[in-house]
Amino acid sequence: MLCLSLLIVVMANTALIVAAPDMTRDLGLDSSRLQWVIDGYTVPYAALMLVLGAVGDKYSRRGGLVAGLLVFAAGSVLGSQVHSANAVIAARAVMGVGAAVIMPATLSLLVATFPRSERARAVTAWTATSGLAIAVGPLVAGWLLRDHAWGATFLINVPVALAAVVAALFLVPPSRAAGRGRLDLVGGLLSIVTVGCLVYAIIESPHFGWGTGPVTAAVVAGAGLVAFLLWEVRHPRPIVNVRLFRDRAFSGSMLAVLLFFLGTFGAIYYATQHLQFVLGYAPLATGVRLLPLAGAVFAGAALTGVLTPRLGTKVTVSAGMAIGTAGVLLLTRIGDGSTYTDFLAPFLLLGFAIGLSVSPCTDTIMGLFPESELGVGGGLNDTALELGGSLGIAILGSLLATTYRDKLTSAVGRQLPPEALHTARDSVGGALAVAEKVAASPAGGPAQARQLVAAAHHSFAQAVAHTSLIGGIVMAVGTVAVALILPRRLKA
Known part of the structure; x- marks a missing residue:
């Protein structure tokens, strides 16, 4: 039941990725508005x-x-039920509030329910479920999009959520911390301001540059972080014991979780677009082609239960990060003649890396919190996960868009009117829409439309390769950092 709850939280993002082209067409979204439809959930x-x-x-x-x-x-x-971009973003924000309760609750209930001897296996199943959701979301959404509008992809969550509610009431024992004391409301407020402004700055800066809004948000986030740390250090019952970050096992595990989901969510974000817009797969076919990633997560999760007790967390996590880095770097081979086969090995490596390494990190993080603070521990673990995903989609997505825009401008800059060029440069989906209009225009024709499509495909493939190189370098540096930070042996 806890894994079922986790499933819909992760599916809420991955299902939307394959629905994005339909939403873009129906709602007239540019790349910035599409980003907010996705990230309105994240903030x-x-x-x-x-x-x-x-x-x-x-x-x-x-x-x-x-x-x-x-x-x-x-x-x-x-x-x-809504039919405007702002209303969709608002609905996604409501879902985000619900997810912010669900995620730490699933992890804290899991750790509170299972004894220490069984906890590693339970956390492994929890991690494997997140990998399953990465593939199941696009698969189910693609199946629905064959006969229904994009609004149906939201309804995937409703029966699952209601079934999980009934199961929770009958199967999950009541659980709360004994002697928790008064909540640290000031620390909680400072954490909301800090993380919220940081995520907002991450999302906005790629689209609008570091202008007034993102700069202000980043400054507020920095000031909020300083105030939060000072408050928590002095508070007798802080919402977070910030001294935990001195523990190398804790800080190394948090960094590993963040980097894993930065690379994975960023790569899936643009790889899925390539499968749909360049290779021409329908949403359902795209979802089917993400299934190997989920299978690889399960394989890695099965192996980590054997390797981690024998080799230790440091070796297992570092090896997993190296494998994930290799998966991202393999995407640098993407070019004009690439097919799905060129994406298969990266998907397998990324999935295997998640299954192998995220579970030991989560188990380490949760093991450092007392029973009275399991929800806080789950919240910290999931915040690292979500920040990593946000950074991956925002930073790598921005780099992808910039590279694509520059390549396409060089290829067709003088062949299109300014308005059409602006639409084509905004996204590869926009370029394909412009090509349809060019094909039907007396001034253009099918030949010019084919040239624009070829240029858009070439530019996007080059952008995928370039973005993967940068993402791979970031993950490689992170792998070395995690290997240096994690201790050889964890404290009992």
Whole structure:
């Protein structure tokens, strides 16, 4: 049941990726608005997890899970019924609030329910579920998009959420921290401001540059972080024991989780676009082609239960990060003649790396928190996960868009009117839409349309290769950092 709840939280993002082309056409989204449709979920999700995890610890983890599932289902119903970009973003934000309750609740309930001897296996199943959701989301969404509009992809979550609510009420024992004391409301507020402004700055800066909005958000995030650290160090019952970051096992595991999802979500974001816009796969076919990634997650998760006790967390996590780095770097081979086969090995390596290494990191993080703070521990783990995904989509997505724009401008800059050129440069989907108009135009014709399509495909393939190189370098540096930070032996 806990894994079922986790499944819909992760599916909410991955299902939307394959629905993005239909939403772009129907709602007239440019790349910035599309980014906010995706990340409108992320801001409240990342900002509220830590605080809502602490609330669940104090009052009721099971009650928090049920409430989060109901809010999530309500946001999903709202998203299926609206017909404007702003309304979709608002619905996604409601879903993000629900997810911010669900994620730390699932992890804290899991750790509180299973004894220490069985916890590693339970966390491994939790991690494998997130990998399954990466592939199941696009697969189910693609199946629905064959006969229904994009609004149907929101409704995937509703029956699953309601089933999880019923199961939680009957199967999950009540759980709350004993003697939690008063909540650190000031620390909680500072954490919301810090993480919320940081995520906002990450999302906005690639589209608008470091102008007034992103700079202000980044400054507020920095000031909020300093204030949060000073407050937490002096508070007798802080919402987070910030001294934990001195523990090399904790800080190394947090960094590894962040980097894993930076590379994975960033790569899936642009690889999925390539499969749809360049190789021409329908949403369902795209979802089917992501299934090997989910299978590789399960293979890695099965192996980590054998390797981690024998080799230790440091070796297992470092090896997994190296494998994930290799998966991202393999995408640098993408070019004009690339087929799905060129994506298969990267998908397998990325999935295997997640299954092998994220579970030991999560188990290490949760093991450092007492029973009274399991929701906070889950919130911190999930914040690192979500920040990594946000950074991957925002930074690598921005780099992809910039490279694509420059390449396409060089190829067709003088052949299109300014307005058409602006649309074509905005995204590869925009270029294909312009090509359809050019083909039907007396001034253009099919030959010019084919040239534009070829130029867009070439530019996007070059952008994928360039972005993968930068992403691979970031992950390689992170792999070395994690290997140096993690201790050889973990403390009991």
